[in-house]
Amino acid sequence: MVRFSVSATLALLATVVVATPIDPVNIWKRQSRGSLQQVSNYNNTGSANVPFYIYVPNKQVTSPGIVVAVHYCTGTAQAYFSGSPYRQLAEQYGFIVIYPSSPHSGTCWDVSSKATLTHNGGGDSNAIANMVKWTIGKYTADPEKVFVTGTSSGAMMTNVLAATYPDIFKAGTVYSGVPAGGFYSTSGGVAAWNSSSANGQINSTPAIWGGMVRSMYPGYEGERPKMQIYHGTADSTLRTQNYYETCKQWADVFGYDYNAPATKTSNSPLSGYTRTTWGDKLQGILANNVGHSVPIQGNEDMKFFGFV
Numbered sequence: 001m002v003r004f005s006v007s008a009t010l011a012l013l014a015t016v017v018v019a020t021p022i023d024p025v026n027i028w029k030r031q032s033r034g035s036l037q038q039v040s041n042y043n044n045t046g047s048a049n050v051p052f053y054i055y056v057p058n059k060q061v062t063s064p065g066i067v068v069a070v071h072y073c074t075g076t077a078q079a080y081f082s083g084s085p086y087r088q089l090a091e092q093y094g095f096i097v098i099y100p101s102s103p104h105s106g107t108c109w110d111v112s113s114k115a116t117l118t119h120n121g122g123g124d125s126n127a128i129a130n131m132v133k134w135t136i137g138k139y140t141a142d143p144e145k146v147f148v149t150g151t152s153s154g155a156m157m158t159n160v161l162a163a164t165y166p167d168i169f170k171a172g173t174v175y176s177g178v179p180a181g182g183f184y185s186t187s188g189g190v191a192a193w194n195s196s197s198a199n200g201q202i203n204s205t206p207a208i209w210g211g212m213v214r215s216m217y218p219g220y221e222g223e224r225p226k227m228q229i230y231h232g233t234a235d236s237t238l239r240t241q242n243y244y245e246t247c248k249q250w251a252d253v254f255g256y257d258y259n260a261p262a263t264k265t266s267n268s269p270l271s272g273y274t275r276t277t278w279g280d281k282l283q284g285i286l287a288n289n290v291g292h293s294v295p296i297q298g299n300e301d302m303k304f305f306g307f308v
């Protein structure tokens with residue numbers, strides 16, 4: 001009796017095992033959906049050791065897009081995950097969010113070293129580019145839908161990523177940063193502060209700023225990400241001059257005449273904000289009386305990235 005019962009149970013188990021084969025990859029994917037997870041096994045060869053966090057939404061779409069969301073100084077991946085709208089938007093539109101976390105003291109990003117300001121030069125920008133490559137491979141994400149956004153130091157990194165990896169990113173939105181190269185450190189500092197830029201003392205030409213972008217990936221002739229630049233007129237941390245310098249930079253890169261934008265719209269997207277459009281590839285949004293930093297306009301980002 002006992003013998004029969006045991007073998008019957010074993011037979012039953014065998015049937016169950018055959019009926020539902022274990023797929024470790026899918027189990028891992030299911031478990032990692034809908035919460036912030038750290039990824040430790042991405043390619044860090046030759047680049048900075050930047051902690052990589054990812055949010056894969058419960059909503060599953062074929063070939064999802066990717067938004068890289070880059071935090072501010074003193075911030076972390078976790079803080080930006082809780083404090084920005086991308087997690088909710090990811091659930092709504094089904095894209096994956098990458099939250100890199102700065103490894104530097106004070107958690108500013110390295111936007112000052114030659115390494116980070118060079119395509120495949122190592123440094124934080126290279127590490128973040130490698131996170132994107134890992135995610136595209138793991139989730140068969142759509143390489144045509146890879147975007148970057150960030151606040152303050154993360155906004156600086158957004159400009160740097162757009163300049164150093166134009167082959168990866170299709171669009172960027174910049175919340176209160178400085179131009180790519182604006183925090184360059186002549187003494188080779190990593191994650192160094194640049195007071196001249198921060199204090200708005202640099203007033204350069206579009207050609208010089210555009211040249212800086214081109215020098216970060218010499219010989220690159222392909223498409224570049226379209227850019228949307230936000231800044232407040234009452235920013236005392238990164239002075240408003242950085243808004244104008246950043247717009248000059250991308251206007252030159254795209255061949256727009258900085259001094260002759262196509263349109264200027266008041267109270268867009270919010271009351272007191274002025275939207276200046278140079279063309280399909282560049283918009284500036286200046287927020288009157290807003291300090292450091294301009295609040296994230298998640299729905300505007302979705303439109304700019306083409307999710308809406």
Ligand SMILES: *[C@@H]1O[C@H](CO)[C@@H](O)[C@H](O)[C@H]1NC(C)=O
Pocket residue numbers: 043044045046047120126130
């Ligand atoms: C890893 O990253 C380094 C530097 O970014 C790159 O040279 C190398 O080809 C990458 N390796 C793989 C397997 O992708």
Ligand SMILES: *[C@@H]1O[C@H](CO)[C@@H](O)[C@H](O)[C@H]1NC(C)=O
Pocket residue numbers: 181182183184185186187194195196197202
């Ligand atoms: C700050 O950045 C500007 C713009 O790239 C550069 O000209 C200047 O030399 C930098 N300052 C320092 C101290 O590195």
